[in-house]
Amino acid sequence: MQVSMKERKIERSSRSLRSLKTKASAIKSPTMSDVKNVEDKIRELINLVAIFKNEYELPKEVESTLSKKLRSLAKSVGNIKCK
Numbered sequence: 001m002q003v004s005m006k007e008r009k010i011e012r013s014s015r016s017l018r019s020l021k022t023k024a025s026a027i028k029s030p031t032m033s034d035v036k037n038v039e040d041k042i043r044e045l046i047n048l049v050a051i052f053k054n055e056y057e058l059p060k061e062v063e064s065t066l067s068k069k070l071r072s073l074a075k076s077v078g079n080i081k082c083k
Contacts (some may be wrong), residue, residue, distance in 0.1 A: 029082060030080070030082055031082055032082050032083075033076070035077060035080045035082060038076050038077050039077045040076050042070055042073055042074040042077060043074055044066055045070050046070045046071060046074070048068045049063055049067055049070065050063065050067070
């Protein structure tokens with residue numbers, strides 16, 4: 001009995017899906033320490049923007065916008081709850 005092309009595609013898709021599920025189950029959840037590290041790195045970027053403002057004459061509007069966006073991101077990351 002010959003397998004149709006459609007059936008082969010379905011079988012390949014099923015194998016791929018099983019493989020992805022296996023890989024996804026191996027991913028660990030972030031810890032509070034991981035979240036804190038990301039939040040600290042974002043704060044370092046905020047400080048770097050301030051340094052760039054002074055050293056490279058970054059326009060105030062650019063510095064303000066970047067800092068606001070980075071603070072918002074840091075706050076969002078800080079609100080992540082881990083199991």
